[in-house]
Amino acid sequence: MCNMHVLEGERVTRYFGGLAAVSNVDFYVDRGEIVGLIGPNGAGKTTLFNLISAAITLKSGVIRFKGEKISGLRPCRICKKGIARTFQSVKVFPGMSVLENVLLGSLFGAPAKLSRADARAEASSLLEFAGLSEMKTVPAGDLTLASQKRLEVARALATRPELLLLDELMAGLNPTEIAGAMELISKIRDRGVTVFMVEHVMRAMMCICGRIIVLHHGEKIAEGTPQEIAASKTVIDVYLGEQVYAGNQ
Amino acid sequence: MNISTVLTKRSVVGGLVILILLIIFITLPLYAPAYTVILLTAIFMYIVLTVSWALFSGPTGYMSLAPAAFFGVGIYTAAILGMKLPLIVVIVCGGFFSFFLALLVGALTLRLRGIYFAIFTFGLVMLIAYLLLFWELHVTGTRGRFVIAVGHNTVYYIMYGNLVILLIVAVFVRRSKFGLALRSIGENEDAAAHTGVNVTLVKIVTFAISAFFIGTAGAVMATRWTYIDPFIAFNPLFSFMPVLMAIFGGTGQLWGPIIGAAIFAYLEEFLITRFPYYYMLIFGIILVIAILYMPKGLVGLIQKWRKGGGVV
Amino acid sequence: MIMKIVDVLICGLLLGGIYALIAVGLSLQYGVARVLNISHGELIMLGAFGTWSLYTFFDINPLISLVICGPVLFLAGFALHKTLFKSLLKSSGSIGAFEGSSLLACFGLLFIIQNIAITSWGADIKGYSYLSVPVNLGGAIFAANRLVTLAFAVGIGITFYLFLARTRLGKAIRAAAQDPAAAGLMGVNINHVLALCFGFGALMAGFAGVLLSMCYPVKATMGLEYTIIAIIVVVLGGLGSIPGSFIGGFILGIIGSIVSYIEPSLSLAAYYIIFILLLLVKPTGIMGK
Numbered sequence A: 001m002c003n004m005h006v007l008e009g010e011r012v013t014r015y016f017g018g019l020a021a022v023s024n025v026d027f028y029v030d031r032g033e034i035v036g037l038i039g040p041n042g043a044g045k046t047t048l049f050n051l052i053s054a055a056i057t058l059k060s061g062v063i064r065f066k067g068e069k070i071s072g073l074r075p076c077r078i079c080k081k082g083i084a085r086t087f088q089s090v091k092v093f094p095g096m097s098v099l100e101n102v103l104l105g106s107l108f109g110a111p112a113k114l115s116r117a118d119a120r121a122e123a124s125s126l127l128e129f130a131g132l133s134e135m136k137t138v139p140a141g142d143l144t145l146a147s148q149k150r151l152e153v154a155r156a157l158a159t160r161p162e163l164l165l166l167d168e169l170m171a172g173l174n175p176t177e178i179a180g181a182m183e184l185i186s187k188i189r190d191r192g193v194t195v196f197m198v199e200h201v202m203r204a205m206m207c208i209c210g211r212i213i214v215l216h217h218g219e220k221i222a223e224g225t226p227q228e229i230a231a232s233k234t235v236i237d238v239y240l241g242e243q244v245y246a247g248n249q
Numbered sequence B: 001m002n003i004s005t006v007l008t009k010r011s012v013v014g015g016l017v018i019l020i021l022l023i024i025f026i027t028l029p030l031y032a033p034a035y036t037v038i039l040l041t042a043i044f045m046y047i048v049l050t051v052s053w054a055l056f057s058g059p060t061g062y063m064s065l066a067p068a069a070f071f072g073v074g075i076y077t078a079a080i081l082g083m084k085l086p087l088i089v090v091i092v093c094g095g096f097f098s099f100f101l102a103l104l105v106g107a108l109t110l111r112l113r114g115i116y117f118a119i120f121t122f123g124l125v126m127l128i129a130y131l132l133l134f135w136e137l138h139v140t141g142t143r144g145r146f147v148i149a150v151g152h153n154t155v156y157y158i159m160y161g162n163l164v165i166l167l168i169v170a171v172f173v174r175r176s177k178f179g180l181a182l183r184s185i186g187e188n189e190d191a192a193a194h195t196g197v198n199v200t201l202v203k204i205v206t207f208a209i210s211a212f213f214i215g216t217a218g219a220v221m222a223t224r225w226t227y228i229d230p231f232i233a234f235n236p237l238f239s240f241m242p243v244l245m246a247i248f249g250g251t252g253q254l255w256g257p258i259i260g261a262a263i264f265a266y267l268e269e270f271l272i273t274r275f276p277y278y279y280m281l282i283f284g285i286i287l288v289i290a291i292l293y294m295p296k297g298l299v300g301l302i303q304k305w306r307k308g309g310g311v312v
Numbered sequence C: 001m002i003m004k005i006v007d008v009l010i011c012g013l014l015l016g017g018i019y020a021l022i023a024v025g026l027s028l029q030y031g032v033a034r035v036l037n038i039s040h041g042e043l044i045m046l047g048a049f050g051t052w053s054l055y056t057f058f059d060i061n062p063l064i065s066l067v068i069c070g071p072v073l074f075l076a077g078f079a080l081h082k083t084l085f086k087s088l089l090k091s092s093g094s095i096g097a098f099e100g101s102s103l104l105a106c107f108g109l110l111f112i113i114q115n116i117a118i119t120s121w122g123a124d125i126k127g128y129s130y131l132s133v134p135v136n137l138g139g140a141i142f143a144a145n146r147l148v149t150l151a152f153a154v155g156i157g158i159t160f161y162l163f164l165a166r167t168r169l170g171k172a173i174r175a176a177a178q179d180p181a182a183a184g185l186m187g188v189n190i191n192h193v194l195a196l197c198f199g200f201g202a203l204m205a206g207f208a209g210v211l212l213s214m215c216y217p218v219k220a221t222m223g224l225e226y227t228i229i230a231i232i233v234v235v236l237g238g239l240g241s242i243p244g245s246f247i248g249g250f251i252l253g254i255i256g257s258i259v260s261y262i263e264p265s266l267s268l269a270a271y272y273i274i275f276i277l278l279l280l281v282k283p284t285g286i287m288g289k
């Protein structure tokens, strides 16, 4: 198969009560890409990530990973297959040390079984990668928000993913931290991990994404290169307009 | 360098203490009066209940009030099979029946979070008790049962063996990657699931292992009580006690529940026959005080005190 | 046969009224203050013993006890929240942690109250006879006190419902139940409201205890059974919903009276079965969202 996508979804739909949080969305992500997912608050971005990672169940449509249907699997199976994620509202293990947080990923999330020593070594090197090696023994709950977000990335990478879902990694960070996060994302791509990310920081998205998908009221309203998205009338109407405005304040 | 020598020194001392305790408890029935042996059996029983409870509920934060159900299953197993099979087989059966009950209950209910899990497990204890009562009244036409009595040294040794095996299992769980997974579930279950932990499996298996030891403890104790009925066997106190003892001791370290259980079991032995109501009253007061002023139990208190000492 | 059915149904309604009243109190305490008050039944027991003592020693009419025991228990509940639960709330990191630690604290209260009661009133069954004259209700015979109980239970329930729906304080309580953070922002003194709720829960328990003592024997260890019934009704009716508590109470009362008619020893077992099935199928209750 020449055109097999790493991740693809067909007519992905999820209702909450009468509300269509995600409706009939077709999407794909190719190997090595950084794909951005944008849309106003409540557009259904997090819900789409939750559907991919099986945090919530998919009611109709299908999601395939490397050509294999993954909808219906449990979260831990999805993780083992090679999809890792971070959370919009950070979910570290606050009482466990930073190293233990990452170690858990190496021990349980990786598709291959690692010995304890190997897992520990890998966790340490990932902490270095994420710039957290000084804090190994600190309880994760004591870290700053920016560090907790980096920790989530390190923990996700410890599961040796092929695809990483990043849900608003930059939200709540200051400009320096945002620059750091952007650098981290390019480094992740350089490791050969495909990235699918949600972000409200438009400038960052325009810089690092190869392709952007726009959701609005649960529907996909546009898709294309950053330049195409920036030029699209529909997108500017529903989304970019207010964002640019808000960003200039 | 310095730290590692201190650590090894500490672990050598710790190992020696454990060895000495092991020997003392093994040889105890040879020279101690029967009364001491019986008292220690009761203390061991409470330690088994409490450490088992803390094995699952400590790290995961799921507050189980099911111990009395598993304990009761052990007791009734001993009562029903006691006449027909060798003692050890009966006791292991008690453990396994509890184990399977826990698998079933766990599969059904461990998706209930927080308070619902606590009240569900409590309801389970009462449901079994009432159904058993009905069964005895209307099907077998009896009320209660007699259990064959066994010498108290035998009871002591079996309970002791049970405790030692449980402690080995508990140490192993704490140190293994399984223990790490359990803690991650307590810290953030969603994150654990998305980091590859099969949360359902880990929870159910641990719940069942903890039930196994509670069941064996019940089967052993049944032989000491000689007469049982549904409300003796499925007494909700056997759910509350381990929770209190574990909270009082603190679940952060393995020795927390052990110390908590030992203290209360000792207190109970002295107070319950003479002042049963005052005992329960004191029990309640200590519970409230412990929750208010030492939420991490004795363990937390000692750690805080040590840290404070270090700084000053 | 028809007669028998009517009989059983009316019996169920009489029982259900009391169950509903007990549940309203617990529902308020858990639904708003987030305390699953496992010692709720002990407050009921205190109300019942208070009434019994007042009747036996001072010859005070049980209906007058309503306005004595109720307020006393209200103050006790209010004070309990202002001290114990408030500091637990402060020291707990999350609402989940608070629910766990407050549940344990309530277990402690259960043991404390129950054993104080045993040491002061004894462990045996007490009772008195008030309005036990038979009344003919469409052919079925009931004691007058049970009808009075039902009337008061329903009256208290409706009054309380109107209080929540119509008054300023009632609205503040409902706001706190919906969203404590937002209610705090809107100028509601949240700690005060929570303490009031806990007090009202205790008040309901007190009323229920007074009414219960008119029809049933009183015992220091009677509390837990009523607590469990209250929990079941609350789960059945949906947390924090007063109409839900009433519907749940009557449903459970009727089921209880049907099961008792068929096989008295199974009525509590039946409650647990309903409870367990409910938790598995729809933990939010019949009126829950």
Ligand SMILES: Nc1ncnc2c1ncn2[C@@H]1O[C@H](COP(=O)(O)OP(=O)(O)OP(=O)(O)O)[C@@H](O)[C@H]1O
Pocket (backbone or CB within 6 Å): A016, A019, A021, A039, A040, A041, A042, A043, A044, A045, A046, A047, A048, A088
């Ligand atoms: N578990 C849930 N139950 C009910 N409704 C939900 C649930 N999760 C999300 N929703 C609703 O679905 C819609 C989409 O939410 P979602 O979190 O996916 O938005 P989002 O695009 O991630 O927004 P944001 O930019 O604010 O993170 C929202 O209206 C939200 O209220």
Ligand SMILES: [Mg+2]
Pocket (backbone or CB within 6 Å): A045, A046, A047, A088
């Ligand atoms: Mg989102």
